[in-house]
Amino acid sequence: MDNWNKLSNSLLEKNHIKIPIEKRFFLSFIEDDETNINKNKILEEITNNGFLENDPRLSQFRNNLKILVKTNSINYEEFKYCIDNHICILKKIFQKDLIIPQFKIFTDKITEIYNDTLKYNEGKCADYIPQLARVNPEQYGISICTIDGQRFNIGDTDVDFTIQSCCKPINYGIALEELGEIEVHKYVGREPSGQSFNELLLNKEGKPHNPLINSGAIMTTSLIKKELNISERFEYIIDIWTKLAGNLYKIGFNNPVYLSEKNTADRNFALTYFMNEINDDKKIGFPKNTNLNETLELYFQCCSIETGTEVLSIIASTLANGGINPFTGERIFTSKTVQNILSMMLMCGMYDYSGEYAFKIGIPSKSGVAGAIMIVIPNVMGIVTWSPKLDEIGNSYRGVEFCKKFGELFNFHIFDNIEDNKKINPLTDSYNDINMNMFSELCLSAQEGDLEHLKMLFNKDIDFNQSDYDGRTALHLAVCEGHINIINFLLKIVRMNPNQKDRWNRSPHDEAKLLNNDNILKLFI
Numbered sequence: 001m002d003n004w005n006k007l008s009n010s011l012l013e014k015n016h017i018k019i020p021i022e023k024r025f026f027l028s029f030i031e032d033d034e035t036n037i038n039k040n041k042i043l044e045e046i047t048n049n050g051f052l053e054n055d056p057r058l059s060q061f062r063n064n065l066k067i068l069v070k071t072n073s074i075n076y077e078e079f080k081y082c083i084d085n086h087i088c089i090l091k092k093i094f095q096k097d098l099i100i101p102q103f104k105i106f107t108d109k110i111t112e113i114y115n116d117t118l119k120y121n122e123g124k125c126a127d128y129i130p131q132l133a134r135v136n137p138e139q140y141g142i143s144i145c146t147i148d149g150q151r152f153n154i155g156d157t158d159v160d161f162t163i164q165s166c167c168k169p170i171n172y173g174i175a176l177e178e179l180g181e182i183e184v185h186k187y188v189g190r191e192p193s194g195q196s197f198n199e200l201l202l203n204k205e206g207k208p209h210n211p212l213i214n215s216g217a218i219m220t221t222s223l224i225k226k227e228l229n230i231s232e233r234f235e236y237i238i239d240i241w242t243k244l245a246g247n248l249y250k251i252g253f254n255n256p257v258y259l260s261e262k263n264t265a266d267r268n269f270a271l272t273y274f275m276n277e278i279n280d281d282k283k284i285g286f287p288k289n290t291n292l293n294e295t296l297e298l299y300f301q302c303c304s305i306e307t308g309t310e311v312l313s314i315i316a317s318t319l320a321n322g323g324i325n326p327f328t329g330e331r332i333f334t335s336k337t338v339q340n341i342l343s344m345m346l347m348c349g350m351y352d353y354s355g356e357y358a359f360k361i362g363i364p365s366k367s368g369v370a371g372a373i374m375i376v377i378p379n380v381m382g383i384v385t386w387s388p389k390l391d392e393i394g395n396s397y398r399g400v401e402f403c404k405k406f407g408e409l410f411n412f413h414i415f416d417n418i419e420d421n422k423k424i425n426p427l428t429d430s431y432n433d434i435n436m437n438m439f440s441e442l443c444l445s446a447q448e449g450d451l452e453h454l455k456m457l458f459n460k461d462i463d464f465n466q467s468d469y470d471g472r473t474a475l476h477l478a479v480c481e482g483h484i485n486i487i488n489f490l491l492k493i494v495r496m497n498p499n500q501k502d503r504w505n506r507s508p509h510d511e512a513k514l515l516n517n518d519n520i521l522k523l524f525i
Contacts, residue, residue, distance in 0.1 A: 019461070021087065022080045025094050027493045028455040036073040039065055049093050050103045050150025054248065056327055057149065061086045094459045098148045099380055099427060106426045107144070107152040113405045114142055114154050123389035123397035126369040131260040135161070135370070135388045140398055143313035146381040149326040157309045161386060162257045164368030165212070166312065167302040168220075169319075169341045169349070172211035174240055175223040176337045184223060187284055188216045192348050192355065202275065206285065212348040212366065215271045221302060222286055222295040230294045234301050241305065244315040246327035252306035261300040272296055309372070309384040316374050316382020342376055346414070353393045353400070361403050362413030373399040377412050380427065429453075438462050446474035446490070449483040454490075464494045471502035479511040479520065487512075487523050498524055 029037035029045075043065070051058060064082035065074070074082075083090055092098055100106050118140065127133040141155035175184050189207045201215075202208060208216035225233045241251045272292050276285055286292070318325045319341060323333030333341070345364035350357040350373075357365065365375045371388035373396055383406075387398035407413060411423035431441040431453065438457060442464065445453040454474075458464070467473045475496045478486040487508075490496045499507045512520045 021091065021459070021461070022083060023076070024459050024461065025083070025090065026076050026079045028094065028458055030493055032488075036075050037079065039072045039074050042074075046090075046093055048104045049096075049098060050100070050107070050146065050148075050152060051089075051093060052151050055149060055151075056246075056248065057089050058086065061090070091459075092148065094456070096429070096456045098150060099146050100148075100150055101429045102426070103150050103152075109409060109424070110142065110144065110152065110406075111154055113402055113409070114140075116405065117398050117401045120398050120401045121389070123391050125371075125388045126390055126394070129257065129260050129264055129369070131254070131257045132162070132370055132388070137389050140385075140387040141309045142383065142385050142402065143309035144381055144383050145310075145313040145317035145326065147317055147321040147326055147379065149317075150381075151310070151313070153310050156386070159386075160252055160254075160306045160308050161370045161372060161388070162254050162303065162368075163305050163307060163312065163372060164303050164370045165217070166366050166368040166372050166374050167305060168212045168217040169345055169366050169374075170241065170244070170315070171217060171224065171237070171302055172220045172344065173333050173337050173341045174237060175211075175220045176340060177333060178225065179223055181336070181340060184211075184220065187223065187287065188219045190344065206275075208275065210344055210348045212344050214268055215275060218268065218272055218295060218299050219275065219286070221299040222290050224298075226287065226290065230298055233298055237298075237302060238305070240332065241307075241315070243328075243330060243332045244318045244325065245307075245311050246314055246318070246325045248314065248327060249307070249311045251311070253301070254304045254306040257306075258300055258304035261303055262297070265296065265300065268296060268299070309386045312372060312374055312384040313382045316376050316384060318382070319376045320378055320380055320382050322379070342378060345376065350395055350400075351393050353395055357400075357403070361407040362415055363403070363407065365403065367395045367399065369394050371396045371399065373403065375403065380412070439466055439468075442466075442474050443468065443477055446478040446483070446486055447481055449478075449481065449486055451485055451489060454486065458494060464490065464496050465500065467500070467502070470504075471500075473497075473500055473502075473508065475500075475508040476502060476506075476511060479508045479515070482515065482517065482520065484519055484523070487520060491523055 026037060029041055031038070046058065053062070061082055068078055068082060125133050125135055125137050139156040139159055141153070141157040141159065143157045144152040187207060188211050189205070189209050191209050208219050210216050211220045225236050228236070238251050245251065272295065276292060314327070318332060319338055322335045323338045324331045342364040345366050346358055348354050349364065349366040351367065363375055363377055365373055367373045369390060371390065372384060372386045375383040375385070377383070385396060385399040385402050387396045389397050391397045391400065409424055411425050416423065431444065438460070439462070441453065442457055442462065445457070464474060473496065475487065475490045475498065478490060491498060498509045501507050509524050512524055
């Protein structure tokens, strides 16, 4: 106890005058009468909030912990040294100032949906590309990455697959960045086609209907760095993909799938020559001097880019973040480019199911015949599901079922009302949902015994000694409810005044005496 008092007096100032944030963070991890904190508890808190071990923003912090602290016990000076240069991101974590503040609760719901959709085993793998038919059809994975870089993976998230049509919105974005919206849409429209994704059909202006059907994707591919040779063009595209993924993972390429695509591409060749045929004064067709064979080869290469759900979810989160990667802070696409990409994804991203999908689920998404669905919730997160068995339209059967259940549970439909309490809003916590101010949150969390929320408020440096109209403090409420862990935290970490009187002239200590609970009374000694 003497050691505890010595630590307490050294770290806290009387009347709680401006305690440095490092001290608050450290004290929020103190347990019982210990003077040190548990290193694993810190790492567990960070992980529970979705910050994984390979997050580059915390790599030095983790290295500091590993090198400096050989045991699980860490003192204040060691802690202060370890978090140096990481205050900004740790502040967001420990103060729950994140886009999904209760990330563990959210991901538990995702796990429930995942387990529920495992039972959907209908459909079959795409077989018109032979290599895709050889994939294990039972695999299923889901990855999530928020705009704050909170991540979650469940299932077969480390298995690589070819992205197929998920390359289409990215190639469209690359073309927009290079040439601008007006120039790109001289060659491709922006309306749903109402036909199959590989239909031999153009709009009345002789353009592909949109960039997310095969003809439109071939057209946008033809626009990308057309002055370079094909190897340099593909290298440029891969470099953009790497930046979209935050340079965290190597973007792969599946040569067998590429060769398989190339050898079974009669329809795509037909589409290309069909678009090329209509070059005249009124109908534009391809840009001048377009090498059709190279364009098709580049398109097949883009479809054969290989990655897993975890990487693709980071790319989706970059789109959700307006074109800025959450890990590097680098802007890859302008916000206008992202707006155009997501508009196309919302209208045309799910093949012939796009209209129904927009109506029921209302989230910009893009599917691919390898079984992936890339989902982008603007300003919130990217989600990727992967399961190779496809429905009759060509979308992942399990993936669509996940999206349906996700849309029913959470209010992320573009036209959902945030006040609709029939759905869960993960952007708030239970306290935000009832429009509380921070003092009300303090009182309720003390009354309910919510220690984690109290720690978050402590890290936000609010005045714990403030009282309600009856003069009652959070400590009064915690004593009356008998929450020993809360009382201990308020007395020994926050150092609340145990003798502050309410309107009935009773202090928290007086309340403890009335309860006559020895375990509570000991805390006031």
